Amino acid sequence: MRRLFWLGIGLAVGVVVVRKVTRTAQSYTPAGIASTLSQSAGDLTGSLRSFVADVRVGMAEREQEIHEAFAHGEAFDDNFAELREDPRIGDREIFPEEHQR
Numbered sequence: 740m741r742r743l744f745w746l747g748i749g750l751a752v753g754v755v756v757v758r759k760v761t762r763t764a765q766s767y768t769p770a771g772i773a774s775t776l777s778q779s780a781g782d783l784t785g786s787l788r789s790f791v792a793d794v795r796v797g798m799a800e801r802e803q804e805i806h807e808a809f810a811h812g813e814a815f816d817d818n819f820a821e822l823r824e825d826p827r828i829g830d831r832e833i834f835p836e837e838h839q840r
Contacts, residue, residue, distance in 0.1 A: 765771045
């Protein structure tokens with residue numbers, strides 16, 4: 740009875756090891772690599788679409804804030820206006836080669 744028990748355990752472990760080795764070996768074949776790459780590309784595409792959707796929502800919210808400010812006769816908060824108007828900063832630090840001519 741004990742020998743039958745250990746034989747069953749050995750068979751079960753053998754099956755698990757063979758399946759794991761087969762799965763690992765298949766992942767290194769050209770088909771396995773292509774499958775992994777296509778899955779990764781699909782995940783990247785999904786993440787990119789989610790990012791673009793989040794950016795569009797943020798843009799729509801900011802646009803709505805600006806429209807509401809103009810409707811009430813208020814100027815919207817332009818954090819970069821004074822930087823653009825400053826002749827020492829302006830575009831000169833951003834594009835120094837264009838201002839050296």
